[in-house]
Amino acid sequence: MVTQVAFTCLPEEKERWKKQAEEQGIPLSKWLSRRVRAGKKLWEADEFQLDLEAKNTETTPIDSNGGDLEEIILKNLSTDPERAQSISEIVDLVLQDQEDHIASILEELDEEGHVAYKPTKGGYIKNE
DSSP, rough: OOOOOOOOOHHHHHHHHHHHHHHSSOOOHHHHHHHHHHHHHHHTTTSSSOTTOOOOOOOOOTTTTTTTTTHHHHHHSOOOOGGOHHHHHHHHHHHHHHHHHHHHHHHHHTTTTTTTEHHHHHHEEEEO
């Protein structure tokens, strides 16, 4: 028997996930389900540690000289030769890391009243 699970995400995340699911020729629900199961396997294999209580605000943006790229890459690569990652997969990791950082900043700016998300426009605006 199958059941439904609901969660919230940024509109940009959903669009990116839909695109990736379409590229693989599978429904978004199946794509997400696979990602959740893969993440669970990594978690159980101690490939990464996740603090469910902490809010990730430690990511720093990439500076114009490529600063912090090395740290981000090393943080996300596995030591297992069977899990070697292509350059495009590494680029996705780096961009995801920065996307998470930007999303966190926007969330804080929204809470402080500096910006507002406009669902009908699909984006943020700066408050006056």
